[in-house]
Amino acid sequence: MKSRFKPTLVAFIVLVLLLVYANYYETDEIPEPGMQKPQKLVDIDPDKIETLTWKTGDKETLKLQRENGKFKVVVPGSYDVEKDEVDGIIRHFAELKSEMLVAENASDTAAFGITERSPFVSISGAGKSFDLLLGAKSPVGGSYYVAYKDQAKVFMVPGYIRGDFYKTADNVRNRSAFPEKFGNIKQIKLVANGSELLVQKRDAIEWYIEKPTAISANAEAVVGLIQALQNLRISRFVDETPEN
Numbered sequence: 001m002k003s004r005f006k007p008t009l010v011a012f013i014v015l016v017l018l019l020v021y022a023n024y025y026e027t028d029e030i031p032e033p034g035m036q037k038p039q040k041l042v043d044i045d046p047d048k049i050e051t052l053t054w055k056t057g058d059k060e061t062l063k064l065q066r067e068n069g070k071f072k073v074v075v076p077g078s079y080d081v082e083k084d085e086v087d088g089i090i091r092h093f094a095e096l097k098s099e100m101l102v103a104e105n106a107s108d109t110a111a112f113g114i115t116e117r118s119p120f121v122s123i124s125g126a127g128k129s130f131d132l133l134l135g136a137k138s139p140v141g142g143s144y145y146v147a148y149k150d151q152a153k154v155f156m157v158p159g160y161i162r163g164d165f166y167k168t169a170d171n172v173r174n175r176s177a178f179p180e181k182f183g184n185i186k187q188i189k190l191v192a193n194g195s196e197l198l199v200q201k202r203d204a205i206e207w208y209i210e211k212p213t214a215i216s217a218n219a220e221a222v223v224g225l226i227q228a229l230q231n232l233r234i235s236r237f238v239d240e241t242p243e244n
Helices: 002-025 083-094 159-166 219-230
Strands: 051-056 059-067 070-075 100-103 120-125 128-137 144-148 154-157 187-192 195-201 207-211
Touching: 051 083, 070 083, 083 159, 120 159, 128 159, 144 159, 187 219
Parallel strands: none
Antiparallel strands: 051 059, 051 120, 059 070, 100 154, 120 128, 128 144, 144 154, 187 195, 195 207
């Protein structure tokens, strides 16, 4: 009798242990409405992002594309970019997480300021694409509503992302007046009002004025001039193809 009872007891203990394990380790907590865990909205590693496209309606207003490991502006023209600016934009989208799932199945996203005319950004890479629409500011705090295009879910996200939905080519273009690096410069010519100043390097550190007269030059002043030109920055892009 005792030998027959023993397997039954072992089976009962195993059953109890399985029930305890399932109860404590295999049960996900069901969050209350508005208390969902933060969700990453762009599930692509920053270094895997290949394109970012801004649209208003059906018109592309700005497109960044990675070429040979570096991003370039390809719409509305072909321009080099400010690396730090673009890296910041990519980081913002790659790290963007929802603060709250506001609506699981919104019948009308216009109530959240999300329509076909809303600011739109598409991020793609690693075989995935995420199309985000920016909505209105939330009534409380500095958050904004965001939704995926063609989806009924509406999220609330930190307000810092708003500015990234309004980028233009002027925001991301390289602003170095001389993008090329000045290396071993051997001659500088300055022309103003018909007069010419010509400065040349004769050896590693010695500079000489050749015009309008032959005389040694102040090497520190020449190096300062070169650095000033190298660091010259564009404050505003006025006209790409002026007629005059």
